[in-house]
Amino acid sequence: MFPVSPNYGSGCPCFPTPCAQAVLGSTSTPVPCPALPACVPPGVLPLSRRPPAWGRAARQPPGLPLALARAFSNNKILVELDESSGVATMKFKSPPVNSLSLDFLTEFCISLEKLENNRACRGVILTSAIPKIFSSGLDITEMCGKSTEHYAEFWRAVQEMWLRVYGCNMVMIAAVNGSSPAGGCLIALSCDYRIMVDNPKFSIGLNETQLGIVAPFWFKDTFVNVVGQRIAERSLQLGALHPAPEALKLGVVDELVPEEKLQERAAAVMAQWLALPDHARQITKSMMRKTVLDRLISHREEDIQHFISFTSKESIQKSLRMYMEMLRKKSG
Numbered sequence: 001m002f003p004v005s006p007n008y009g010s011g012c013p014c015f016p017t018p019c020a021q022a023v024l025g026s027t028s029t030p031v032p033c034p035a036l037p038a039c040v041p042p043g044v045l046p047l048s049r050r051p052p053a054w055g056r057a058a059r060q061p062p063g064l065p066l067a068l069a070r071a072f073s074n075n076k077i078l079v080e081l082d083e084s085s086g087v088a089t090m091k092f093k094s095p096p097v098n099s100l101s102l103d104f105l106t107e108f109c110i111s112l113e114k115l116e117n118n119r120a121c122r123g124v125i126l127t128s129a130i131p132k133i134f135s136s137g138l139d140i141t142e143m144c145g146k147s148t149e150h151y152a153e154f155w156r157a158v159q160e161m162w163l164r165v166y167g168c169n170m171v172m173i174a175a176v177n178g179s180s181p182a183g184g185c186l187i188a189l190s191c192d193y194r195i196m197v198d199n200p201k202f203s204i205g206l207n208e209t210q211l212g213i214v215a216p217f218w219f220k221d222t223f224v225n226v227v228g229q230r231i232a233e234r235s236l237q238l239g240a241l242h243p244a245p246e247a248l249k250l251g252v253v254d255e256l257v258p259e260e261k262l263q264e265r266a267a268a269v270m271a272q273w274l275a276l277p278d279h280a281r282q283i284t285k286s287m288m289r290k291t292v293l294d295r296l297i298s299h300r301e302e303d304i305q306h307f308i309s310f311t312s313k314e315s316i317q318k319s320l321r322m323y324m325e326m327l328r329k330k331s332g
């Protein structure tokens with residue numbers, strides 16, 4: 001009997017009988033997903049796993065404690081599910097700036113996966129509990145002065161987060177209530193719709209070049225799919241952070257609202273999207289996103305190796321250290 005993945009547990013759809021991918025050691029191929037049930041292929045969830053719940057929330061699966069279905073919070077993300085509407089809110093609450101650390105990313109993927117497995121949930125609103133910040137992007141300290149094993153683990157978690165959000169069958173809405181650079185912007189871009197607070201002090205964009213690093217191809221693909229080639233090319237090269245009104249003009253976000261109306265508006269937009277038959281919307285979404293998802297899925301290991309060799313370069317380490325130093329000086 002081979003051992004199972006350390007992440008294998010009651011959250012896995014195949015629990016308590018591990019499927020082939022949950023079993024470690026049967027081949028030399030690494031288990032694809034470190035944080036999530038090994039039996040779920042990374043990327044697009046099979047459409048058959050979503051309930052045919054058009055028009056109303058499906059019933060809670062038997063055996064799941066009701067309290068868990070309504071709200072759960074581990075540490076860095078508060079998750080609330082309104083069973084009557086089938087809409088969950090994932091609120092980032094990782095001070096000071098909701099940076100996407102390995103712990104954050106792991107918790108994010110597990111939380112989203114729990115919602116995916118809950119038949120009562122059809123849509124998710126992503127927002128922040130930290131004033132003025134949606135997410136400050138990838139945690140730069142995870143990319144500085146660490147081992148290659150750490151870089152590999154971290155990058156796999158970043159990939160997993162994107163595959164989960166971009167490939168999610170549920171309706172995903174970003175309620176962007178603060179600044180959202182780089183990885184934070186990627187989360188918003190990966191949703192189906194973006195509503196941002198109408199405040200020019202809040203900015204959003206893929207600013208990697210400002211740090212002396214390069215947005216990976218799947219960040220770029222996601223951006224191009226939202227704003228088009230020309231805007232993406234200029235914005236990416238300049239590492240532009242667009243203040244909210246400019247982000248709206250460029251199509252980086254879909255609408256702006258006053259801060260106090262954000263959650264109400266997100267709920268209203270969600271209701272519009274959920275009024276469509278799930279299967280038709282899901283197949284359409286999958287059709288629109290499949291090529292881009294498949295590109296990373298088929299080059300995942302190569303992408304990790306690229307990340308490791310790029311990040312390990314002394315010149316890149318130096319740029320990241322200088323950037324962190326600049327942030328520290330600014331803050332204190």
Ligand SMILES: CCCCCCCC/C=C\C/C=C/C(=O)SCCNC(=O)CCNC(=O)[C@H](O)C(C)(C)COP(=O)(O)OP(=O)(O)OC[C@H]1O[C@@H](n2cnc3c(N)ncnc32)[C@H](O)[C@@H]1OP(=O)(O)O
Binds near residue numbers: 140208328
């Ligand atoms: C050939 C192809 C090869 C491909 C290889 C791929 C390589 C590419 C790899 C990765 C892509 C990278 C993606 C990213 O997401 S990188 C992160 C980009 N993020 C940023 O640039 C944001 C930086 N932060 C800010 O601008 C500001 O902090 C703010 C606007 C978010 C908030 O401002 P403010 O409220 O004034 O807070 P402070 O600046 O004072 O910050 C508080 C505290 O938090 C620290 N901090 C901020 N951001 C980060 C972060 N992203 N990671 C880690 N730590 C962060 C900041 O340093 C302060 O710390 P303190 O001084 O100790 O209090």
